[in-house]
Amino acid sequence: MHTFRNIRQILTYCKLSNLLQQNLAAGVHTGRLCLKQNKLWHLGKINHVALVSPDLDKSTALYRDVLGGDVSDKQALPEHGVTTVFVKLGDTKIELLHPLGDKSPIQSFLEKNKSGGMHHICIEVDNIEEAVKDLKAKKIRILSEEPRIGAHGKPVIFLHPKDCDGVLVELEQA
Amino acid sequence: MHTFRNIRQILTYCKLSNLLQQNLAAGVHTGRLCLKQNKLWHLGKINHVALVSPDLDKSTALYRDVLGGDVSDKQALPEHGVTTVFVKLGDTKIELLHPLGDKSPIQSFLEKNKSGGMHHICIEVDNIEEAVKDLKAKKIRILSEEPRIGAHGKPVIFLHPKDCDGVLVELEQA
Numbered sequence: 001m002h003t004f005r006n007i008r009q010i011l012t013y014c015k016l017s018n019l020l021q022q023n024l025a026a027g028v029h030t031g032r033l034c035l036k037q038n039k040l041w042h043l044g045k046i047n048h049v050a051l052v053s054p055d056l057d058k059s060t061a062l063y064r065d066v067l068g069g070d071v072s073d074k075q076a077l078p079e080h081g082v083t084t085v086f087v088k089l090g091d092t093k094i095e096l097l098h099p100l101g102d103k104s105p106i107q108s109f110l111e112k113n114k115s116g117g118m119h120h121i122c123i124e125v126d127n128i129e130e131a132v133k134d135l136k137a138k139k140i141r142i143l144s145e146e147p148r149i150g151a152h153g154k155p156v157i158f159l160h161p162k163d164c165d166g167v168l169v170e171l172e173q174a
Numbered sequence: 175m176h177t178f179r180n181i182r183q184i185l186t187y188c189k190l191s192n193l194l195q196q197n198l199a200a201g202v203h204t205g206r207l208c209l210k211q212n213k214l215w216h217l218g219k220i221n222h223v224a225l226v227s228p229d230l231d232k233s234t235a236l237y238r239d240v241l242g243g244d245v246s247d248k249q250a251l252p253e254h255g256v257t258t259v260f261v262k263l264g265d266t267k268i269e270l271l272h273p274l275g276d277k278s279p280i281q282s283f284l285e286k287n288k289s290g291g292m293h294h295i296c297i298e299v300d301n302i303e304e305a306v307k308d309l310k311a312k313k314i315r316i317l318s319e320e321p322r323i324g325a326h327g328k329p330v331i332f333l334h335p336k337d338c339d340g341v342l343v344e345l346e347q348a
Contacts, residue, residue: 039242041242051341062338090220092266123241135240165236165291167290
């Protein structure tokens with residue numbers, strides 16, 4: 001049982017308690033429990049796995065009619081050069097992408113992978129500004145100088161596949 | 175308010191209610207609500223996204239020390255020809271894979287993708303036997319005649335990438 005004398009004491013307790021919980025959550029590695037200090041950002045859940053499709057209607061039919069998934073309507077995002085369809089799976093989703101317009105960032109991927117394929121994985125972070133500082137300090141190359149507004153209207157960065165074992169990793173502000 | 179005369183009435187009500195809920199959940203597509211009949215299996219959450227790594231220690235260090243993820247110990251699975259490391263992310267995970275032994279099923283992938291890359295996506299299903307019957311009837315090619323026991327000790331099947339827009343899709347019994 002905790003007793004508090006005033007509101008300031010309660011706020012201090014809550015702040016310390018949250019900080020401790022965050023550090024404990026971040027410190028559970030390889031079966032050991034360790035308390036990390038000064039960790040200013042944390043990985044969250046997988047926001048989506050992006051697949052590039054040569055035929056969005058065919059892919060939509062696969063995930064909706066053949067596999068029975070919960071599939072969104074098609075959405076054109078001309079400012080990102082893609083048309084998207086989402087397949088909701090638990091607390092994450094598959095994002096089906098098809099190039100839109102002349103300068104689509106996924107056009108070259110589709111030319112190299114004519115049948116389509118897995119394009120990138122997007123993981124949420126709780127503080128993208130701190131993630132950028134930390135990752136730059138750790139010599140991980142980021143594909144833009146600053147976070148940009150991504151397809152979901154939130155700041156995102158992409159990490160260089162050469163620094164992530166051949167995988168294009170997107171980090172998105174949760 | 176419901177009133178029931180006997181236990182049989184209650185059981186019948188519960189069974190019908192569950193069936194209705196399952197069908198409703200399976201029937202929410204493209205913004206429309208439709209009641210599907212006789213759907214004997216359903217897609218669940220993404221169980222994992224599998225990445226092949228040319229250097230498992232380096233990849234483990236990336237996800238644990240650089241990105242601050244919750245990373246498992248290395249696990250050798252000689253019967254599956256892989257060594258694995260899991261990165262827990264929300265209710266799903268990244269599965270880092272490296273070939274083990276002479277006949278590893280991911281050896282050729284690593285030869286084609288020397289820096290590593292995204293290998294497959296695994297989605298849970300609630301009834302894999304019914305999924306197999308249904309998908310065969312829908313002319314989706316499955317890479318084994320019957321479900322096999324996968325790396326997590328549960329029955330799995332792999333769908334042919336040519337029938338899934340260039341993506342290797344694994345379905346695992348939940």
